[in-house]
Amino acid sequence: MNRDLRRDxxxxxxxxxxxxxxxxxxxxxxxxxxxxxxxxxxxxxxxxPQVGPGTPAAITLAAAVIAYGPSLxxxxxxxxxxxxxxxxxxxxxxxxxxxxxxHYGIERRLTTRYEYLTVIDRFDDIGATLRGFxxxxxxxSPDHWPPHIAGHPxxxxxxxxxxxxxxxxxxxxxxxxxxxxxxxxxxxxxxAVRALADETLxxxxxxxxxxxxxxxxxxxxxxxxxxxVAAWAVALLALAATxxxxxxxFGSGLLLGLTVYLSxxxxxxxxxxxxxxxxxxxxxxxxxxxxLLAGAAVVPVAFTLAGFNWWEAYHLxxxxxxxxxxxxxxYWYFVWANLACTVLLVGLATVAGLRRTFATASAAFRxxxxxxxxxxxRLLGLVLAGxxxxxxADLSGMSKAETERIWLPFAFxxxxxxxxxxxxxxxxxxxxxxTVALTVNHLFHTGW
Numbered sequence: 001m002n003r004d005l006r007r008d009x010x011x012x013x014x015x016x017x018x019x020x021x022x023x024x025x026x027x028x029x030x031x032x033x034x035x036x037x038x039x040x041x042x043x044x045x046x047x048x049p050q051v052g053p054g055t056p057a058a059i060t061l062a063a064a065v066i067a068y069g070p071s072l073x074x075x076x077x078x079x080x081x082x083x084x085x086x087x088x089x090x091x092x093x094x095x096x097x098x099x100x101x102x103h104y105g106i107e108r109r110l111t112t113r114y115e116y117l118t119v120i121d122r123f124d125d126i127g128a129t130l131r132g133f134x135x136x137x138x139x140x141s142p143d144h145w146p147p148h149i150a151g152h153p154x155x156x157x158x159x160x161x162x163x164x165x166x167x168x169x170x171x172x173x174x175x176x177x178x179x180x181x182x183x184x185x186x187x188x189x190x191x192a193v194r195a196l197a198d199e200t201l202x203x204x205x206x207x208x209x210x211x212x213x214x215x216x217x218x219x220x221x222x223x224x225x226x227x228x229v230a231a232w233a234v235a236l237l238a239l240a241a242t243x244x245x246x247x248x249x250f251g252s253g254l255l256l257g258l259t260v261y262l263s264x265x266x267x268x269x270x271x272x273x274x275x276x277x278x279x280x281x282x283x284x285x286x287x288x289x290x291x292l293l294a295g296a297a298v299v300p301v302a303f304t305l306a307g308f309n310w311w312e313a314y315h316l317x318x319x320x321x322x323x324x325x326x327x328x329x330x331y332w333y334f335v336w337a338n339l340a341c342t343v344l345l346v347g348l349a350t351v352a353g354l355r356r357t358f359a360t361a362s363a364a365f366r367x368x369x370x371x372x373x374x375x376x377x378r379l380l381g382l383v384l385a386g387x388x389x390x391x392x393a394d395l396s397g398m399s400k401a402e403t404e405r406i407w408l409p410f411a412f413x414x415x416x417x418x419x420x421x422x423x424x425x426x427x428x429x430x431x432x433x434x435t436v437a438l439t440v441n442h443l444f445h446t447g448w
Contacts, residue, residue, distance in 0.1 A: 004356070005425065011355035012348040012432070022333075022340035029333060036401070037325040040444060042337035043344070044402045048445035054098030054105070055442070061091055062211060062434040069207035070426040078199060081206060082187045088210040089186035093179050096441050097219035104445070106175035109220045112447075114147045116160045116222060117174060123161045130154055131307030137316040139323045148222070150320050154308055155261035155299070156222055175220035182224025185412050186210055188231035193416050195238035196279055196382055198375040201419040207430055208418035213347045213437040216446060217405045223263075227409040230259045230269050234413075237273055237292070241280040246291040253295025259409075261299050264314050265398065266409055268389045275385035279378045282371070321398060329400040338394050338403040345404050345411045347436050349429035353417025357383050360420075379416055386413025404446070 019042075026041025039046045065088060073081060097105040111117045122143075123129050136143055137150045144150065149157050160174055168177070186209040194202035218224030233255035240248035256273060259266045277284070300310065343351060357380055364377040373381075389410045393399050399406060421429055440446070 004422075007359075008352035008355055008421070012351050015343040015348060015351040018336075019340040019343050022337040025333065026337060029330070035328045035330060036333070037329065038401055042334070042341050042401070043404060043440075043444065043446070045440075045444040045446045047443065049443050050099065050445075051442060052099040052101050052105070054095045054100075058092070058095035058099065058438060058441075061088070061095055062438065065092075065207055065211055066427050066430045066434065069210065069430065070204075070423065073203045073206040078194070081203065082190055085190055085206050085210050086184050086187040089212070089215065090180060090183035092211055093183050093215040093219040093224075096216050096437060097175070097179065099441050100445065102172075106179070106220050107171040109171065109447075110160070110174040110178070110222065111171040116148060116157045117171060118146055119149055119157060120161055120164050120169070123157065126158070126161070127306060130303065133308055134313045134316055137313060137320050139320060147324070151317060152222075152263050153261040153310060153313060154303070155258060156226070156263065159222075159225070159262075178220045178222060178225045179218065181228045182218040182221075182408075183215070183228075185218075185224070185228040185231040185409075186212070188228065188235040189412055189416060191235040192231075192238040192276075193379060193382070193419070195235070195242045196276065197379040197419075201375060201379050201416070204419040204421075204423065204426070205416045207426065208347075208349055208433060209412070209415050211430060211433055211437070212412075212415055213433060213440065214345050214408055214411050214415075216437055216441050217345070217408055221405055221408075223405050223408045226259070226262045226266060227412055229255055229262060230266055230409045231412055233259055233269065234272055234276060237276050238280075240288055240292070241276055241284040244283070244285055244288065246288060249288045250291035250295040253292040254298055255295075257296040257299035261303055261310070263409075264317060265393060265406065268392055268410070271389050271392070272382070272385040272413060275381055279368075279373070279381045318398070326398075326400050331397055331400070334400040335394060338399055338401075338407075339390075341404045342390065342407060342411065342414075344436055344440055345407065346414045347433035349418050349421060349433050350414050352429065353420050354383070354387070354414065356420040357417050376420070379419060383414060383417045386410055386416075389413070 022042040026036055026038065030036045030038060030041055038044060076084060099105065133154050135141060136145045138144060163169065163173060163177060189209050190202045190206055193205055233252050236248045236252035236255065240252055256269060259269055361380060364380045367373045367377050390407060393407060393410065
């Protein structure tokens with residue numbers, strides 16, 4: 001066993017120990033003080049060992065990708081690889097969701113009392129609802145919004161309102177939408193890595209994003225949909241910055257603007273957008289900034305003209321957040337237990353890749369400052385920007401539990417670290433990834 005592999009295994013072992021410690025400490029806190037409001041800390045989940053109709057499909061798909069995924073990712077034409085990765089990610093997400101069965105795994109997810117579909121009828125007059133949206137955020141306000149509606153800007157709920165209006169109403173269609181769109185984040189990551197780094201690194205990433213443990217929480221949650229919108233915003237920006245195409249810059253700006261109106265926390269995507277521009281600053285012309293900023297203004301201007309005040313809503317959300325469980329959930333625990341949850345979200349292969357990222361980061365920064373970065377250096381910049389988003393979200397205090405769902409949009413940008421793993425060990429690390437996902441989904445009922 002060579003030294004790098006040994007260190008990778010140490011990093012993976014440390015990540016397992018971190019999660020185990022968070023579980024032991026979390027159970028002790030909950031049993032003594034009851035302040036976590038979690039049935040199985042640090043996860044928002046319930047112990048519920050089970051198998052279901054998705055079990056054989058998930059195991060079969062995982063075995064097939066472990067056996068053939070790395071070689072196919074290296075050989076398939078690029079135009080085929082991107083949609084194939086999306087398809088495999090979709091199949092993986094469907095399989096994991098169906099372990100809980102159609103009703104509990106998909107149809108019911110977005111219809112609980114916390115979720116978006118419970119308020120569809122309150123958007124009969126969209127204009128009036130937007131103008132009065134902020135009046136129902138606080139818990140002591142009349143007809144206050146359920147947690148997820150109050151916790152997000154109205155573009156999140158409006159997505160499901162519009163689905164309902166075109167005849168795709170109900171939890172089943174909402175789940176299908178979130179899984180289909182959410183799984184496309186895997187394809188977006190490949191596109192961005194190829195544009196910023198190179199095709200070889202993107203190909204090495206493909207099997208890992210296709211079988212990411214994050215798929216557990218993509219199916220079926222609105223945060224999977226948010227992750228895909230944000231991922232395509234980054235991918236389009238990477239293509240625009242490296243190709244100089246203004247239409248792509250406008251499209252990226254449009255999606256970035258929408259992202260901020262899907263989730264307040266996704267304003268942190270300004271970090272990764274800035275990283276893309278910094279990593280490619282010698283390639284893109286200043287004229288790209290105008291269409292990028294113009295695109296980014298479209299959604300905010302539309303909602304503002306419709307009567308929704310984003311800043312007022314955000315400040316009310318902060319107040320609402322501390323009207324609930326966050327008021328008693330201890331910051332000192334979640335500030336590190338959230339990272340333990342992230343281990344399950346991205347998997348042990350990503351942990352090993354992050355270990356290699358840190359090991360080479362200083363040399364990469366020197367080359368970046370000198371203006372002579374390699375493709376691997378640019379990949380490291382992308383991954384570190386993703387990690388910075390996670391750390392800022394963590395330290396903010398606005399992420400106490402449920403981060404395995406809430407941080408989905410950030411987690412997809414840690415997965416490219418797997419491209420740093422040696423090709424000869426890809427199958428073993430893929431096995432580690434799927435083992436995490438299958439174990440979690442068969443032992444726990446994840447919900448929100």
